[in-house]
Amino acid sequence: MSGYAIDPRDIRPQDVERATEQAFHAEAALSDVDRLLAEVVGTxxxxxxxxxxxxxxxxxxxxLGPQALREGTDGLRDAIFAAVGAAQEHARRQADELLREHLRQAVPGIAVDVAELRRRLGGLLENNHISHKG
Incomplete structure (x- = not known):
């Protein structure tokens, strides 16, 4: 079994109060993140x-600029995949930093590994990633 073993006899009222306050701040910060993520644009x-x-x-x-139109079908396809992949990576980095900063403000003193958080959430931020199958 995974998780934390907590003995209810060891929980003090101030521990519950502190945890409740941290959860409230985290929830408030994360609710704001949805709005801010909607503004993220990767190029x-x-x-x-x-x-x-x-x-x-x-x-x-x-x-498509003039150079793209001279690439031919395969070159154009590869350029489109490369440009979209770069834009997705740019958006992912912005989203990661946004999450990291908001969580840092919401729960001070706790380091957040956004990559691990994303992995644990099942790729929530990457579920629309386009892959190139040439």
């Missing part, structure tokens, strides 16, 4: 292709 470029994605990695815009 990426590759061989004349520009990509814009939201915080979840969904493509919002693709632009």
């Amino acid at each position: 990426g470029q590759a061989k004349g292709v520009g990509a814009v994605v939201d915080a979840e990695g969904r493509v919002a815009e693709i632009t």
Whole structure:
């Protein structure tokens, strides 16, 4: 069995009060994160292709410059995947920093490993990641 073994006889009223206060602050900070994540925009470029994605990695815009149009079908496909991948990575880094900062403010003194948090949440922030299958 995993988790923490807590003996109810060892819990003091001030421990419950402190935990309740921390949970309240964390909940307030995280409720604000949803609004801020909606504003995250990732951008990426590759061989004349520009990509814009939201915080979840969904493509919002693709632009093709003159260089992209000279790449041919395979080159254009590769450039699109590269630009979208770069934009998704940019958005992921922004979202990670946003989460890290809000959790740091919500629960001071606790270090947060956002990559581990994401892994434990089942890839919540990456579930729309596009993979290139060439």
